[in-house]
Amino acid sequence: GNSVTQMEGPVTLSEEAFLTINCTYTATGYPSLFWYVQYPGEGLQLLLKATKADDKGSNKGFEATYRKETTSFHLEKGSVQVSDSAVYFCALSDRAAGNKLTFGGGTRVLVKP
Amino acid sequence: NAGVTQTPKFRILKIGQSMTLQCAQDMNHNYMYWYRQDPGMGLKLIYYSVGAGITDKGEVPNGYNVSRSTTEDFPLRLELAAPSQTSVYFCASSSTGETQYFGPGTRLLVL
Numbered sequence: 653g654n655s656v657t658q659m660e661g662p663v664t665l666s667e668e669a670f671l672t673i674n675c676t677y678t679a680t681g682y683p684s685l686f687w688y689v690q691y692p693g694e695g696l697q698l699l700l701k702a703t704k705a706d707d708k709g710s711n712k713g714f715e716a717t718y719r720k721e722t723t724s725f726h727l728e729k730g731s732v733q734v735s736d737s738a739v740y741f742c743a744l745s746d747r748a749a750g751n752k753l754t755f756g757g758g759t760r761v762l763v764k765p
Numbered sequence: 766n767a768g769v770t771q772t773p774k775f776r777i778l779k780i781g782q783s784m785t786l787q788c789a790q791d792m793n794h795n796y797m798y799w800y801r802q803d804p805g806m807g808l809k810l811i812y813y814s815v816g817a818g819i820t821d822k823g824e825v826p827n828g829y830n831v832s833r834s835t836t837e838d839f840p841l842r843l844e845l846a847a848p849s850q851t852s853v854y855f856c857a858s859s860s861t862g863e864t865q866y867f868g869p870g871t872r873l874l875v876l
Contacts (some may be wrong), residue, residue, distance in 0.1 A: 701864065
């Protein structure tokens with residue numbers, strides 16, 4: 653079956669530091685890949701996505717590249733802000749599995765001033 | 766623009782009680798989903814629907830029921846609440862079945 657593995661948190665950073673959150677996946681088909689963000693007390697919001705190999709998703713300074721050869725979709729941001737403190741979820745959607753989302757366990761990020 | 770709305774925001778249930786979690790979307794999306802999120806964990810799919818009158822089980826359906834009589838509404842019914850159902854419940858909708866839009870969640874405590 654499909655699965656998503658992402659690095660455990662919490663990740664604690666200072667403002668303006670570089671952020672990387674690793675995500676790898678296992679899928680039987682050709683999935684689309686997503687990063688969702690959950691701010692404290694809120695629901696999940698789509699941060700970025702990529703639908704095929706070598707695609708790069710980007711939004712709000714975050715980027716992730718769909719790497720089929722390493723089955724990875726690592727999230728990066730060059731200079732984090734306190735407002736980036738949240739839980740980040742990697743997920744995949746597999747058309748062969750009815751487009752249901754499979755989520756990783758989430759990575760909590762805390763950015764300190 | 767309301768998007769996906771959920772009620773209530775928070776509820777305490779006693780063991781054995783029943784309740785319905787409400788979910789509505791105003792985006793005319795065919796796909797709707799119910800997830801639960803346990804502390805420190807990712808989301809697990811409970812039930813989903815690809816259109817009015819069509820529902821199917823997800824990964825963790827036991828103890829829950831759903832119905833989809835309209836495109837807009839997708840209520841989740843808990844029968845005979847158990848402590849294991851203490852969780853945060855999220856409803857989501859999608860037009861294509863890929864990108865999903867989430868509601869703010871319902872926090873449920875079963876004592």
